Amino acid sequence: MRRIVPGWVKWPQMDFPLLVSLLLLIGFGLVVLYSASGQDMSVVYRQGTRLGVGLVAMLVLSQVPPHILRLWTPYLFALGMALLLATWFFGVGRSTSRWLDLGPFRFQPSEIMKLAVPMMVAWYLHPRRLPPDLLSTLTCFAILLAPAVLIARQPDLGTALLVAVSGCFTLFLAGLPWRVILGSAGLAAAAAPALWYLMHEYQRNRVRTFLDPESDPLGSGWNIIQSKIAVGSGGVLGKGWLNGTQSNLEFIPERHTDFILAVLSEEFGLLGVLLLFALYLFIASRGLYIAGMARSTYARLLAGSLSLTFFVYVLVNGGMVSGMLPVVGVPLPLISYGGTSIVTLLAGFGILMSIYGHRNFIR
Amino acid sequence: MQESLLFGSRATTALLLIVGAILLLSLRYVFLQVFSHDEFTTRSISNRVRIVPVAPNRGLIYDRRGRPVAENLPAYRLELVAEKVEDLEATILALGRIIDLPEDAIEKFQKNRSRHRVFDSVPLKFNLSEAEVARFAVDRHNFAGVEIVPYLARHYPYGELLTHVLGYVGRLDENDLRRVDAGNYRGTTHIGKVGIERYYEDRLHGNSGIEKIETNAQGRVLSVLERQDPAHGDDLILSLDVQVQQAAWDALGDRAGAVVAMDPNDGSVLAMVSKPSFDANLFVHGISGENYRAILNAPNRPLFNRALLGGYEPGSTLKPFIGLAGLELEVITPDKQVFSSGNYYMPGGSRPFRDWKKGGHGWVNIYGALEQSVNTYFYRLAYEMGIDAMHDYLAQFGFGDRTGLDLLGENRGVLPSRQWKRGQFGLPWYPGETVIAGIGQGFNVTTPVQLATALSALANGGSRYSPRLLFASKRMGDEQAQRVEARLAQQIPIRDSANWAIVQEGMRRVVHGERGTARAIQPESAYQIAGKSGTAQVVAQVEGSEYVESQTAMHLRHHALFIAYAPFSNPGIVVAIVVEHGGGGSSQAGPVARAVIDAWLSQELEP
Numbered sequence: 001m002r003r004i005v006p007g008w009v010k011w012p013q014m015d016f017p018l019l020v021s022l023l024l025l026i027g028f029g030l031v032v033l034y035s036a037s038g039q040d041m042s043v044v045y046r047q048g049t050r051l052g053v054g055l056v057a058m059l060v061l062s063q064v065p066p067h068i069l070r071l072w073t074p075y076l077f078a079l080g081m082a083l084l085l086a087t088w089f090f091g092v093g094r095s096t097s098r099w100l101d102l103g104p105f106r107f108q109p110s111e112i113m114k115l116a117v118p119m120m121v122a123w124y125l126h127p128r129r130l131p132p133d134l135l136s137t138l139t140c141f142a143i144l145l146a147p148a149v150l151i152a153r154q155p156d157l158g159t160a161l162l163v164a165v166s167g168c169f170t171l172f173l174a175g176l177p178w179r180v181i182l183g184s185a186g187l188a189a190a191a192a193p194a195l196w197y198l199m200h201e202y203q204r205n206r207v208r209t210f211l212d213p214e215s216d217p218l219g220s221g222w223n224i225i226q227s228k229i230a231v232g233s234g235g236v237l238g239k240g241w242l243n244g245t246q247s248n249l250e251f252i253p254e255r256h257t258d259f260i261l262a263v264l265s266e267e268f269g270l271l272g273v274l275l276l277f278a279l280y281l282f283i284a285s286r287g288l289y290i291a292g293m294a295r296s297t298y299a300r301l302l303a304g305s306l307s308l309t310f311f312v313y314v315l316v317n318g319g320m321v322s323g324m325l326p327v328v329g330v331p332l333p334l335i336s337y338g339g340t341s342i343v344t345l346l347a348g349f350g351i352l353m354s355i356y357g358h359r360n361f362i363r
Numbered sequence: 364m365q366e367s368l369l370f371g372s373r374a375t376t377a378l379l380l381i382v383g384a385i386l387l388l389s390l391r392y393v394f395l396q397v398f399s400h401d402e403f404t405t406r407s408i409s410n411r412v413r414i415v416p417v418a419p420n421r422g423l424i425y426d427r428r429g430r431p432v433a434e435n436l437p438a439y440r441l442e443l444v445a446e447k448v449e450d451l452e453a454t455i456l457a458l459g460r461i462i463d464l465p466e467d468a469i470e471k472f473q474k475n476r477s478r479h480r481v482f483d484s485v486p487l488k489f490n491l492s493e494a495e496v497a498r499f500a501v502d503r504h505n506f507a508g509v510e511i512v513p514y515l516a517r518h519y520p521y522g523e524l525l526t527h528v529l530g531y532v533g534r535l536d537e538n539d540l541r542r543v544d545a546g547n548y549r550g551t552t553h554i555g556k557v558g559i560e561r562y563y564e565d566r567l568h569g570n571s572g573i574e575k576i577e578t579n580a581q582g583r584v585l586s587v588l589e590r591q592d593p594a595h596g597d598d599l600i601l602s603l604d605v606q607v608q609q610a611a612w613d614a615l616g617d618r619a620g621a622v623v624a625m626d627p628n629d630g631s632v633l634a635m636v637s638k639p640s641f642d643a644n645l646f647v648h649g650i651s652g653e654n655y656r657a658i659l660n661a662p663n664r665p666l667f668n669r670a671l672l673g674g675y676e677p678g679s680t681l682k683p684f685i686g687l688a689g690l691e692l693e694v695i696t697p698d699k700q701v702f703s704s705g706n707y708y709m710p711g712g713s714r715p716f717r718d719w720k721k722g723g724h725g726w727v728n729i730y731g732a733l734e735q736s737v738n739t740y741f742y743r744l745a746y747e748m749g750i751d752a753m754h755d756y757l758a759q760f761g762f763g764d765r766t767g768l769d770l771l772g773e774n775r776g777v778l779p780s781r782q783w784k785r786g787q788f789g790l791p792w793y794p795g796e797t798v799i800a801g802i803g804q805g806f807n808v809t810t811p812v813q814l815a816t817a818l819s820a821l822a823n824g825g826s827r828y829s830p831r832l833l834f835a836s837k838r839m840g841d842e843q844a845q846r847v848e849a850r851l852a853q854q855i856p857i858r859d860s861a862n863w864a865i866v867q868e869g870m871r872r873v874v875h876g877e878r879g880t881a882r883a884i885q886p887e888s889a890y891q892i893a894g895k896s897g898t899a900q901v902v903a904q905v906e907g908s909e910y911v912e913s914q915t916a917m918h919l920r921h922h923a924l925f926i927a928y929a930p931f932s933n934p935g936i937v938v939a940i941v942v943e944h945g946g947g948g949s950s951q952a953g954p955v956a957r958a959v960i961d962a963w964l965s966q967e968l969e970p
Binding site for chain 2: 130131173226228229230232234246251269273280281288291300308314318319322324
């Protein structure tokens with residue numbers, strides 16, 4: 001059997017703590033999804049299929065050594081940029097052009113960038129002296145901003161920010177000086193009013209609603225209000241699986257996608273939420289641990305950035321559902337029903353596993 | 364290795380940051396799920412559970428023989444939930460293309476909407492035709508938030524025949540809500556506007572029930588969690604007999620006028636007709652402006668209830684009461700003879716007061732005076748009795764006051780006295796006014812209901828009952844209907860019962876006497892009728908002029924009046940009739956009385 005696969009494959013390359021916690025998370029997610037979809041088994045099957053595809057991608061990528069990935073990085077990034085430009089011209093989808101129609105399935109090129117941007121920044125920083133000097137820093141910013149701007153124009157501000165953030169994490173882990181970090185943060189804060197003018201009207205509404213949801217309880221405030229009611233009425237122990245009235249009676253909008261955490265909170269209560277957060281925290285910190293084990297700069301930066309970005313998803317989604325953050329289209333990772341993001345996320349964990357599996361392997 | 368150390372420190376910082384962030388986020392969930400749990404639980408329940416009023420079924424109304432006269436028929440109405448409709452204007456416009464939506468219906472809807480919450484269903488159009496229901500069913504998917512709701516619509520099977528008694532129900536409006544318990548009417552769309560429907564509104568309406576329903580976010584009802592059934596309104600049984608009512612209606616023909624028939628033994632009203640009338644069903648679903656103007660502008664004011672509101676000069680129909688007053692107050696004796704020469708002069712006066720018959724009737728006593736309606740006799744009697752004594756005695760029969768019939772807005776009429784005239788005009792009383800009061804003219808105003816009530820008391824020997832339309836009522840779930848007690852308004856003191864018999868006999872001779880003015884209506888059958896005709900002047904006669912009916916314009920002609928009871932020996936029915944501009948009381952109103960009495964007695968005498 002070994003001869004038919006390339007010699008650099010060490011079978012199997014798995015990080016069992018990570019794998020087990022991921023499977024627990026996915027299992028929990030499917031259970032919640034069954035309720036959130038209005039007990040529609042076909043939704044669960046479709047999600048299961050995607051998870052299957054994602055797990056295969058994870059398995060495959062876990063066998064690819066990090067230095068091979070590093071070699072592929074510029075090509076992946078270039079492909080991603082090309083596809084993003086293609087959506088500019090050939091995109092489909094309701095009111096936004098995020099999707100590319102590839103015959104049997106539709107595909108969101110911005111998802112590639114969630115992996116390609118941190119890979120590209122890590123690739124760029126890998127041969128250089130760290131902490132990065134001014135020129136390298138500026139180059140990195142250029143690398144992360146180019147796709148982010150394209151994605152923001154789709155318009156998909158949530159993903160654009162997450163893509164940019166993943167690049168920033170890479171820079172941060174590379175040792176970007178604190179004064180630069182704080183300086184840029186200050187600049188960003190100062191630029192916020194300008195950003196307001198660049199936003200689409202629906203995005204502005206989301207911010208307005210976030211600041212005062214009760215101002216339009218039946219319109220744009222509906223999502224936040226109903227979501228908070230679901231979470232709050234769940235209490236400590238929850239209303240029980242399939243018993244959430246807010247979700248079963250369709251008061252929660254997008255209950256099986258972006259707001260699935262509201263369903264979970266309503267039915268499983270604070271205990272369910274804390275269990276979920278604990279799982280996420282474990283996964284992210286395991287990722288950071290793997291990054292610390294890594295031997296190459298590229299692997300280290302990439303692993304760290306992927307873990308942190310993954311966790312930012314959780315924070316943003318959790319903040320949105322509980323009314324702490326404005327409504328941005330960020331799914332709850334590995335639990336929200338949805339296509340490409342699951343595959344991308346699991347592919348990312350494949351990379352982490354590969355890095356873990358090849359931790360003693362010096363190029 | 365320095366690089367690895369740098370990474371380590373950054374990774375540790377990152378770990379601390381994410382642990383801090385997740386703790387912060389967890390605190391947010393603790394705040395929502397532990398500290399705000401009660402508040403959100405309440406909101407979650409009020410989100411899904413809605414309390415909906417359940418309107419009670421309106422009580423039915425029957426006549427005394429159990430014929431339904433007001434019933435509830437299944438119908439469909441169009442309702443709209445403003446919150447669920449995206450563009451109200453456009454939706455109403457689009458609905459107008461498949462359903463006939465008059466301007467006023469839309470106006471009413473808009474007005475109605477203001478007193479409802481956005482998620483309440485507000486009716487837009489009632490009584491949809493089958494075609495409209497079908498057309499809407501086809502297009503339904505285009506109309507989110509619009510629904511067809513089945514309901515029970517009031518229907519009056521006898522149409523205009525009973526309108527002035529039953530009245531009608533109409534759309535509940537702001538004014539109505541001021542006089543009822545608004546909470547009890549939250550699910551109710553119609554309310555009694557006039558007539559019996561209005562007078563007994565609280566009993567007919569019943570008490571609203573409550574349904575706790577579970578709805579989803581779209582407001583669609585998923586299940587009924589709890590239901591408190593409404594208490595349906597009481598069924599009412601009227602003392603009215605549709606057959607007698609119909610007989611009165613037919614007998615009046617196309618003349619304007621009123622008929623009131625009562626049972627003198629308890630005051631229950633057997634028939635109450637006012638003509639012209641109109642179809643009450645037009646008002647139930649909201650009358651169109653066009654139809655309303657047609658009724659409003661029709662000749663002889665169909666909306667006007669003559670039996671209750673019509674004030675007529677009683678004329679000679681007052682004579683039996685004045686005669687009785689004379690006897691009981693000992694102003695006259697049964698044997699007293701008075702000579703009628705055709706003209707009566709007050710002592711020392713020069714103005715002639717006429718008899719209706721040229722040359723007069725000769726010598727007459729009280730019997731003859733009633734039989735032939737001799738004015739001179741009553742001029743003299745009135746003059747001798749004086750207006751105040753006459754007022755006080757006649758007041759006992761209910762003249763000049765509301766009878767207490769169970770309908771709103773009754774006319775009091777006028778029973779004149781010195782005090783009344785001073786209060787009304789600030790003028791002193793003139794003796795000549797007493798003289799014409801003796802034949803029921805001058806200031807006297809009575810309603811047909813008053814005449815019937817007064818005659819009942821005369822016929823039964825002094826018991827004046829308040830007339831009643833309600834005979835019995837039946838509560839939801841009761842086996843037996845509850846009879847309504849007769850209400851004695853006044854027991855008139857009797858000095859000598861022979862006096863009463865004299866007046867009654869005089870009235871009998873009006874129909875059965877050789878010279879009776881109403882001999883024409885004598886029944887061939889076993890029973891006898893006691894009656895009295897009267898003529899109400901529409902315009903006071905100019906001194907010295909002659910009233911020639913055929914030469915007088917229709918709207919200036921006298922009203923014909925007739926009061927009667929039968930059977931004479933054991934009175935079972937009293938009638939009071941007015942035929943507007945009919946001219947002679949006996950010839951015009953008499954036959955109507957006969958027809959009504961026949962209709963009642965033919966049933967009553969059946970085994």
